[in-house]
Structure formats: C-alpha cells, structure tokens
Amino acid sequence: MRYIPNSPGERRSMLSDIGLERIEELFDQIPEQLKLKEAIGIGEPMSEPELLEYFRSLASENRIDYQSFLGAGAYSHFIPVIIDSLISRAEFFTAYTPYQPELSQGTLQYTFEFQTMICQLTGMEVANASLYDGSTAVAEAVLMANRVTRRSRVIIADTVHPQYREVVSAYTKNLGLTIDVIEHGESGNFDPTTMGIDRETAAVVVQSPNFFGCVEDLEAIADAAHEAGALLVVAVTEPMSLGVLKPPGACGADIVAGETQSFGIPLSYGGPYCGLFATLDKHVRQMPGRLVGEARDSEGRRGYVLTLSTREQHIRREKATSNICTNQGLFALMATVYLSTMGRQGVQEVARQNLHKAHYAASEISKIPGFDLRFSAPFFNEFVLRTPRPATEVIDGLLDKKIIGGISLERYFPGMSDGLLVCVTETVKKDAIDKLVSALA
Amino acid sequence: MANTPEDLSYTKDHEWVRAKGDQATVGITDHAQHQLGDVVYVELPKVGDKFEAGDPFGSVESVKAVSEVYMPLSGSVTEVNESLNDSPEQVNEDPYGEGWMIRIKIDNPAQVDALLTSIEYEDYIKEEAAE
Numbered sequence: 001m002r003y004i005p006n007s008p009g010e011r012r013s014m015l016s017d018i019g020l021e022r023i024e025e026l027f028d029q030i031p032e033q034l035k036l037k038e039a040i041g042i043g044e045p046m047s048e049p050e051l052l053e054y055f056r057s058l059a060s061e062n063r064i065d066y067q068s069f070l071g072a073g074a075y076s077h078f079i080p081v082i083i084d085s086l087i088s089r090a091e092f093f094t095a096y097t098p099y100q101p102e103l104s105q106g107t108l109q110y111t112f113e114f115q116t117m118i119c120q121l122t123g124m125e126v127a128n129a130s131l132y133d134g135s136t137a138v139a140e141a142v143l144m145a146n147r148v149t150r151r152s153r154v155i156i157a158d159t160v161h162p163q164y165r166e167v168v169s170a171y172t173k174n175l176g177l178t179i180d181v182i183e184h185g186e187s188g189n190f191d192p193t194t195m196g197i198d199r200e201t202a203a204v205v206v207q208s209p210n211f212f213g214c215v216e217d218l219e220a221i222a223d224a225a226h227e228a229g230a231l232l233v234v235a236v237t238e239p240m241s242l243g244v245l246k247p248p249g250a251c252g253a254d255i256v257a258g259e260t261q262s263f264g265i266p267l268s269y270g271g272p273y274c275g276l277f278a279t280l281d282k283h284v285r286q287m288p289g290r291l292v293g294e295a296r297d298s299e300g301r302r303g304y305v306l307t308l309s310t311r312e313q314h315i316r317r318e319k320a321t322s323n324i325c326t327n328q329g330l331f332a333l334m335a336t337v338y339l340s341t342m343g344r345q346g347v348q349e350v351a352r353q354n355l356h357k358a359h360y361a362a363s364e365i366s367k368i369p370g371f372d373l374r375f376s377a378p379f380f381n382e383f384v385l386r387t388p389r390p391a392t393e394v395i396d397g398l399l400d401k402k403i404i405g406g407i408s409l410e411r412y413f414p415g416m417s418d419g420l421l422v423c424v425t426e427t428v429k430k431d432a433i434d435k436l437v438s439a440l441a
Numbered sequence: 442m443a444n445t446p447e448d449l450s451y452t453k454d455h456e457w458v459r460a461k462g463d464q465a466t467v468g469i470t471d472h473a474q475h476q477l478g479d480v481v482y483v484e485l486p487k488v489g490d491k492f493e494a495g496d497p498f499g500s501v502e503s504v505k506a507v508s509e510v511y512m513p514l515s516g517s518v519t520e521v522n523e524s525l526n527d528s529p530e531q532v533n534e535d536p537y538g539e540g541w542m543i544r545i546k547i548d549n550p551a552q553v554d555a556l557l558t559s560i561e562y563e564d565y566i567k568e569e570a571a572e
Binding site for chain 2: 319
C-alpha cells in the first residue's frame with residue numbers, strides 16, 4: 001500500500017472543492033467534549049539513531065531469562081525458522097490479501113490448504129480462510145447458530161475463556177440474544193444434564209480443553225444439545241491438543257471455532273493471532289468469512305477461487321453472514337507452513353510431548369504437601385493447582401526465582417484465590433519443571 | 442416469451458400467488474427465474490413466521506446474484522417447500538409447480554384483488570424491459 005503525501009496547497013484546494021476552510025471542519029459532527037484539544041503526548045520527534053536507541057533501551061527491559069508456565073489462551077510452542085523465511089516472500093508479505101484469481105493463485109492455494117488442514121484437525125467438513133482470532137471466531141459461531149436455528153438463547157460454559165465470553169457478550173449485546181453462563185461442575189467439566197437446554201436454545205458453547213485445561217466430554221454435550229435441536233459450538237484455544245484428542249467433529253460438534261496461535265504464530269504479548277472456523281457442509285451458506293474453493297480453468301487445469309461469495313458483504317451488503325470480512329491471511333499462512341512442516345506425525349509428537357510434560361509436572365507438584373490438583377477431569381497441557389496460600393503469593397514467590405508460574409484464577413473467578421493455572425508445553429525442559437517443583441516445595 | 446398462467450396473480454417483484462379463500466401458494470415467476478439464471482440455493486422462512494405484504498421472506502441465489510423474495514400478501518407461513526433444499530433447480534424447471542416456495546394463511550383475502558392479473562403482469566414486464 002502506498003503512502004500518498006499531499007502538500008498544503010493540495011490540501012487547501014481539496015478543502016475548497018468541498019466548500020470548507022479548515023480540516024477540523026470535517027469533524028464538526030463530533031461533539032466538542034469528545035475532541036482532543038491539545039497535542040497527543042508522544043513527545044518530540046526523534047532522529048533515526050535516537051529512535052533506534054530508544055527502542056533498544058525499551059527492549060532491554062524485556063525479561064527473556066524467565067521460565068514461563070503461562071497458558072490460558074496463548075501458548076508457547078516452538079516456531080520453526082522456515083515460517084519466517086517463507087512468509088517474508090514479497091508475494092505473501094502484503095498488508096492486504098489479494099483475492100483476484102488471475103493474479104493470486106499462490107495466496108488462494110495456501111488458503112485452500114489452510115482450510116483443508118483445519119478440517120482435518122477438527123474433523124469438520126468445511127473451514128473458512130480464517131477470522132481475526134479465537135474470541136471473535138466464537139462470537140461469529142454464536143451469531144451463526146442463531147441464524148441456523150432461528151433461536152435466540154445461547155448457553156455458554158463459564159469455562160469458555162473469560163475474554164472469549166466478553167467478546168461474545170460485546171458482539172451479541174444489541175441483537176436480542178440471551179446469553180446464559182452456566183457454572184462448571186465439581187470435576188471441572190461441564191455437566192450436560194444441568195445445563196437447562198431447551199427448545200429456545202440456539203447453541204451450547206463449550207471449550208475443550210476448557211479454561212481450566214479440562215477435556216470436556218463433547219459427545220455427551222452434543223447429544224444433549226442435539227436432542228433439543230440446538231447446535232454444539234466447540235471453542236478451541238489450544239489447537240495443539242487436536243494432535244492427541246478425538247476431533248470435535250467426530251464428537252458431534254456443529255461448529256468449531258478457535259485460535260491457531262499455537263501453530264507457528266509468535267505470542268507477541270497477546271496478538272495479533274488468527275481465528276479458525278469450521279462447520280458442516282449443510283450450514284455452509286450461513287458460515288461467515290472468506291472461503292476458497294478448488295476449480296478448473298477454461299483449459300481444465302486446477303485453480304483456486306473465492307467461492308460461495310454470495311454470503312459475503314461485497315455481494316450481500318447488510319444481509320451478509322458477517323460484516324467483518326477481514327481475515328488473517330499472513331497468520332493463516334504461518335499456521336499453514338507450520339502444519340505442513342510438522343506434518344501429521346510432527347503435530348502428534350508435539351502434542352504427546354505437551355501431554356507428558358504437563359502430566360509429569362502435575363504429578364510432581366501434587367506430591368508437595370499443600371498442593372494438589374483442583375479438578376479430576378482429564379487434561380492436556382494445562383491444569384489448575386490448589387495452592388496452600390493465595391495463588392498470587394505463590395506467583396510472586398516464583399517470580400523472585402525467575403519463574404512465571406501461571407495465572408491466579410481469582411482474576412476471572414472470584415473466590416478461586418487458591419487456584420493457579422499452570423501450562424507446560426514442549427518448550428519446557430525437564431529440569432525447568434524440576435526447578436519449578438523445588439521452588440514450590 | 443415468459444409463461445404467465447392466467448389463473449394466477451402477480452406482483453411487481455415477480456412473485457406469483459395462487460390464492461383460494463384465505464390460503465395461498467407463492468413462488469417466483471417464469472420471467473424471474475429466466476432473469477436470475479440457474480438457481481443454486483433457496484432460503485425460506487420457517488412455518489409460523491408472520492410477514493407484512495412487501496417484507497422479504499427469503500432469498501434466491503443463482504449463479505449470478507442473490508435476490509430477496511417478497512411477501513405478496515400479509516399473512517403467516519403454513520408450509521415451506523423443503524424439497525428446494527436439495528433440488529433448487531425446480532425453481533427454474535417448474536416455477537409454477539414443483540418450484541413453489543411457501544404456503545401462507547392470508548390475513549386479509551381482499552388484498553388478493555390488489556395484485557396484478559396475468560395480463561397486467563405481462564404489460565409490466567414489457568414496460569420494465571423498455572426502460
């Protein structure tokens with residue numbers, strides 16, 4: 001995208017063409033009290049050397065010698081260097097994703113491959129070209145369930161990531177939907193018999209593994225949802241789990257929505273990430289987002305094009321399935337390169353390492369007097385510890401030993417001040433786990 | 442030349458109505474299906490939905506475009522043609538028969554008199570084409 005500068009003279013002439021004298025008049029619609037009256041406080045301009053120095057000094061404050069056990073929706077996995085080299089190619093490295101089939105076969109092909117791999121991982125029939133991130137994907141899933149069922153009640157487990165739930169609330173606030181948040185059971189799982197699913201329920205939304213790391217019994221929840229004619233929406237914040245878990249599609253999910261950050265996308269302090277969205281063929285016309293399909297050109301050769309575009313804003317205007325049509329092309333490419341590099345076996349191997357290391361950590365920590373596992377449900381690479389003193393104190397104690405031990409659940413679940421959410425991925429070495437154990441003991 | 446059966450009533454939005462008492466069957470005309478081209482998907486309301494005359498009750502997607510279909514009369518939906526889910530091409534092949542879209546209970550049967558006759562509709566198509 002080009003930056004097009006214009007001179008003061010050009011600005012004056014543009015303003016006079018539309019009958020204005022000052023640029024500020026363009027903002028007359030905005031109430032006075034909302035306008036910024038003084039300059040933005042970002043300091044004086046800097047020269048390039050000063051700017052580099054400034055950022056170096058900021059960067060030197062980053063603590064990179066800490067061992068992190070943070071998860072909760074953002075996961076530290078190994079990122080093969082091939083990803084950066086491939087996505088940096090000029091054909092891909094654009095701020096805007098081109099979709100014209102006559103000049104964008106490469107982009108369309110990798111998008112098609114991304115969709116294919118998301119379908120394989122989730123066990124679903126059709127996946128889109130990605131959405132903003134996991135939270136907005138889940139919100140779109142709720143809206144889609146409302147369109148498919150024409151019902152307006154949504155049951156969402158409190159173990160769906162709290163920030164995802166906030167985004168769902170924000171998306172649905174003015175749409176007349178009722179969002180009922182249902183509390184988890186004693187085991188950490190969602191109990192389908194106590195959810196109160198009725199004939200008004202459009203969707204049951206659960207996350208697996210859930211915010212506590214517990215793997216949900218999706219089949220039982222799917223049966224309960226389907227019996228009432230509701231859809232099952234499965235949120236996935238840790239898609240690496242799909243390397244060892246039965247895919248949600250095989251458990252009866254109608255929509256799988258989640259995050260692909262685990263697949264080669266840097267943590268970057270929380271974003272940008274890349275949402276995944278998959279569903280069943282029979283619902284494809286209600287699916288939001290871009291969709292790339294395989295086609296044949298006039299000479300019978302294989303090619304790729306945007307397909308079923310009539311769902312979308314550029315054709316359907318206000319009746320589109322979603323009016324957020326941006327996807328995360330470059331991040332979807334990262335995930336595509338990651339999954340292609342690792343392959344089926346590679347993803348399974350990484351997933352197994354996560355599983356084993358997390359279970360090793362959990363079992364070693366449970367041996368420490370005062371610490372035990374809060375929930376009995378099976379888990380993947382994340383689990384909740386019950387701590388002998390407030391989790392925030394435990395976390396502070398670990399920080400002194402250069403360990404970021406996890407997050408205190410109290411922040412999201414008032415009353416759970418003794419809950420410490422710990423994540424162990426394949427990037428954590430055994431001696432780092434042992435160090436955590438001895439620091440806690 | 443499009444087929445416009447004499448025993449039906451029509452709208453300027455290119456729907457046809459076969460009314461009997463307070464019951465009516467609704468679809469899109471032969472002229473409309475010609476204009477749209479091959480229909481690939483029909484989105485219909487559900488039984489029990491109520492609409493005012495002129496409200497969109499569904500949409501027809503062809504290889505060229507998506508078009509809304511409008512309620513010719515105020516009323517509630519009593520039946521939808523589920524077979525269009527699997528065979529939307531019936532709208533092209535038999536617009537006045539197998540390609541019907543919904544059956545409705547009419548709120549005010551007098552509204553039927555305000556619809557176009559086949560001759561008025563044919564004239565209207567000619568006017569539209571001339572514009």
